Amino acid sequence: MNDTSSRAERGPGDQRPLRLGTRRSKLAMAQSGQVAQTVRQLTGRPVELVEITTYGDVSREALAQIGGTGVFVSALRxxxxAGEIDLAVHSLKDLPTKQPDDLVLAAIPVREDPRDVLIARDGLTFENLPSGARVGTGSPRRTAQLNAWARSLGLDIETVPIRGNIDTRLGYVAAGELDAVVLAAAGLSRIGRLGDVTQFLEPDAVLPAPGQGALAVECAATNAQLIARLAELDDPFTRAAVTAERTLLAALEAGCSAPVGALADLLADGQVVTEMRLRGVVGSADGKTLVQLSTTGPVPSSxxxxVNQSVRMGHELAAAMLDKGAAGLMGERVL
Incomplete structure (x- = not known):
C-alpha cells in the first residue's frame, strides 16, 4: 500500500503535513499558497508546498508545437x-478534458475574473494601437480572435508568438520589444500585478480559454478522507460553468492549445441562479474565419x-459549431 492510500485511513488527529504539489513558477506558487492556507484552515493540519518541474516549464518550444495538452500537468499527476504528494493545484485551463479514473478533481474553488487583458505601452487600448503594432501572445486562441478583432476595426497589427512567465512577458513591453501583450486577468490578480493592465478585454471581443481563471485541486481517488475535506472548497456554480466549457472543448476533440474560446455565464434572478449562457468560438489564425455560437439553458438547483445540464449544453453547442465548419479551423484534433 502506498503512502497516499495509508493517509486516507489515518484518523482525524493526524497532524502530519499534507504535501501540496505545485509548479515552480511565481504564479503557480502564489495560487498554490492561497489554496494551502485554506486547506490548513479546513483540516487543522500543516500544509507544505512541494515544487515539481513539468515538461512545459523546461521546454522552450511553442505550446502548440509540444501539444499543449497536459504538458504542465503530467509530472504533478x-x-x-506515486504517493509523493497528497494533493496538487492546477490552473484548470491546463488540464486535459479526460479525467484519469485514479485521480479526482476534489475541488474547483470560486473562479477569478476569466477575462483576458491587454498590457500595452503608453497606456494604450487595443483600439488605439498604432499601425504595425506588435502584440505578443503564446495562444492560438488569442491570436485568432485578436486578428479577427483587428480586422473588424481596420487595424493593422502583428501577433507575435511568445513564451515565458508573466514577468518575462511584461518585460517585452517594458523593453520596447513589443507594443503589447495579452495575458489572463486571473494570473495577474494572483501575483498582485493588475495595476499593469491597460485594458480588460470583454468576452464579446475575445472569449477566454475554457476554464480560464479557475483552479483545480486534485488528489488520488483512494484518499476518501481528504476528498471529503477538500469538497468544502468546491464552488458548485464555478464547477457547473467550467464543466460546460470543458465539455465543449472535449466534444470538439480539441486540446488545450487549440484555438477554442469558451465562457459560461450564470444568470441570476435575484439571489437564485436560474440560467446559463454558454458561448464558444473557433477561429483561423489570421482571424479571417470565426465560428462563434452560443446557447442558453436552465440551471437546476441540484x-x-x-453539472449534468452543463454537459448537455457543451455537447449541443459543440455539435452546432461542428455543423458550421469548426473542425476545419482547429488543425490537428485530439482523438
Missing amino acids: DALL SEEA
Missing part, C-alpha cells in the same frame, strides 16, 4: 499516483443536475 505522476507524483500524486449541483449534480446542474
Whole structure:
C-alpha cells in the first residue's frame, strides 16, 4: 500500500503535513499558497508546498508545437499516483478534458475574473494601437480572435508568438520589444500585478480559454478522507460553468492549445441562479474565419443536475459549431 492510500485511513488527529504539489513558477506558487492556507484552515493540519518541474516549464518550444495538452500537468499527476504528494493545484485551463479514473478533481474553488487583458505601452487600448503594432501572445486562441478583432476595426497589427512567465512577458513591453501583450486577468490578480493592465478585454471581443481563471485541486481517488475535506472548497456554480466549457472543448476533440474560446455565464434572478449562457468560438489564425455560437439553458438547483445540464449544453453547442465548419479551423484534433 502506498503512502497516499495509508493517509486516507489515518484518523482525524493526524497532524502530519499534507504535501501540496505545485509548479515552480511565481504564479503557480502564489495560487498554490492561497489554496494551502485554506486547506490548513479546513483540516487543522500543516500544509507544505512541494515544487515539481513539468515538461512545459523546461521546454522552450511553442505550446502548440509540444501539444499543449497536459504538458504542465503530467509530472504533478505522476507524483500524486506515486504517493509523493497528497494533493496538487492546477490552473484548470491546463488540464486535459479526460479525467484519469485514479485521480479526482476534489475541488474547483470560486473562479477569478476569466477575462483576458491587454498590457500595452503608453497606456494604450487595443483600439488605439498604432499601425504595425506588435502584440505578443503564446495562444492560438488569442491570436485568432485578436486578428479577427483587428480586422473588424481596420487595424493593422502583428501577433507575435511568445513564451515565458508573466514577468518575462511584461518585460517585452517594458523593453520596447513589443507594443503589447495579452495575458489572463486571473494570473495577474494572483501575483498582485493588475495595476499593469491597460485594458480588460470583454468576452464579446475575445472569449477566454475554457476554464480560464479557475483552479483545480486534485488528489488520488483512494484518499476518501481528504476528498471529503477538500469538497468544502468546491464552488458548485464555478464547477457547473467550467464543466460546460470543458465539455465543449472535449466534444470538439480539441486540446488545450487549440484555438477554442469558451465562457459560461450564470444568470441570476435575484439571489437564485436560474440560467446559463454558454458561448464558444473557433477561429483561423489570421482571424479571417470565426465560428462563434452560443446557447442558453436552465440551471437546476441540484449541483449534480446542474453539472449534468452543463454537459448537455457543451455537447449541443459543440455539435452546432461542428455543423458550421469548426473542425476545419482547429488543425490537428485530439482523438
